[in-house]
Amino acid sequence: MAESEFFAGLDIGGTTVKTVLVDHRGEVAGDMIEVRSHVKDGFEATFGQLESALDRLTSAIGISRSQVRGIGMDVPAPSCDGVIWGKANLHENWVGTNIRDKFSARIGGTPVYMTNDGNAAALGEYAVRRKHHGGLLLVAPGTGLGGGLVLPGGRAYEGSNGLALEVGHISSPHREDDGTLPTCSCGKDGCLEAWVSLVALRRRIGIELARPENESHPLNDGSPVEEKAFKLRDFAQQGDEMAIGIFRQQGQILGYGLADLVRVFDPGLVVIGGGLAETVGFRDDYMDWIKQGFAERAWPMYMKSPIDPAKTTTRFEWAIGGDSSAALGVAFSAREMFRS
Numbered sequence: 001m002a003e004s005e006f007f008a009g010l011d012i013g014g015t016t017v018k019t020v021l022v023d024h025r026g027e028v029a030g031d032m033i034e035v036r037s038h039v040k041d042g043f044e045a046t047f048g049q050l051e052s053a054l055d056r057l058t059s060a061i062g063i064s065r066s067q068v069r070g071i072g073m074d075v076p077a078p079s080c081d082g083v084i085w086g087k088a089n090l091h092e093n094w095v096g097t098n099i100r101d102k103f104s105a106r107i108g109g110t111p112v113y114m115t116n117d118g119n120a121a122a123l124g125e126y127a128v129r130r131k132h133h134g135g136l137l138l139v140a141p142g143t144g145l146g147g148g149l150v151l152p153g154g155r156a157y158e159g160s161n162g163l164a165l166e167v168g169h170i171s172s173p174h175r176e177d178d179g180t181l182p183t184c185s186c187g188k189d190g191c192l193e194a195w196v197s198l199v200a201l202r203r204r205i206g207i208e209l210a211r212p213e214n215e216s217h218p219l220n221d222g223s224p225v226e227e228k229a230f231k232l233r234d235f236a237q238q239g240d241e242m243a244i245g246i247f248r249q250q251g252q253i254l255g256y257g258l259a260d261l262v263r264v265f266d267p268g269l270v271v272i273g274g275g276l277a278e279t280v281g282f283r284d285d286y287m288d289w290i291k292q293g294f295a296e297r298a299w300p301m302y303m304k305s306p307i308d309p310a311k312t313t314t315r316f317e318w319a320i321g322g323d324s325s326a327a328l329g330v331a332f333s334a335r336e337m338f339r340s
């Protein structure tokens with residue numbers, strides 16, 4: 001492998017665009033460059049941003065653009081073979097366009113690998129665990145519930161059409177007190193994401209605050225539910241019972257759902273991403289609740305080897321990749337695919 005080879009990771013999000021370079025060994029070269037995302041203005045605007053980021057990344061470490069031998073790119077929408085299938089938060093001209101090939105042509109034919117943001121985040125967690133060579137399943141509770149699966153060896157499993165690992169939309173049997181299944185942001189009822197996401201938190205806060213015993217709860221202050229959801233984590237960290245109850249339920253339902261995913265994929269390592277990964281103290285409780293839910297649904301062999309009880313069969317860890325995780329993940333994949 002040539003020492004003069006570099007690979008770029010371009011993480012195109014709805015809010016920001018993050019870009020990194022890695023060298024031939026996979027070490028990060030220079031600093032991450034982050035700019036506000038212009039995806040709503042059409043893909044050409046984003047292409048301009050990506051090109052200027054590439055110029056800044058390369059000149060910051062004193063290399064030429066031609067030394068970037070491959071590019072990894074991730075997009076916040078379902079895509080297949082370089083073509084975006086769903087609009088999500090993007091301008092409509094992204095849909096149906098072969099973004100991968102168009103961008104590759106624009107930058108002089110440098111090969112581009114493109115995937116979705118969930119896969120990229122999972123690849124990033126794999127990339128930062130340099131000693132881990134097994135599988136890795138990532139679930140990331142955020143506005144929704146994203147996820148991705150990396151196979152042993154380091155490739156993301158994307159399915160036949162790039163539509164795999166929509167972990168937020170597997171069925172969850174949990175019902176509200178009135179017996180109904182909650183409606184998901186995708187329009188279906190009973191998705192896991194309808195319990196494990198920011199959207200779910202907002203719904204649960206409304207339900208809990210309407211109970212007579214919570215009438216005098218400090219969050220019953222007439223503030224918008226978005227604000228209440230934002231404060232809920234602080235309340236939980238301070239030991240507030242209602243807040244803890246909401247997060248406990250969320251963690252347990254996530255664990256219950258993970259038991260099914262682990263039964264299908266047996267990844268060995270489950271990484272929990274999303275905003276809670278950055279909370280101190282409280283996140284240990286949250287992880288315990290995930291494991292409780294998991295233990296309720298998974299067979300014992302998915303926790304410990306029946307032959308050697310000292311051997312854990314499914315480990316749980318918090319995400320450690322941070323902000324640049326997805327960009328790093330696709331940069332690593334580009335290195336795997338396009339190095340000489």
Ligand SMILES: [Zn+2]
Nearest residue numbers: 169184186191
């Ligand atoms: Zn759904």
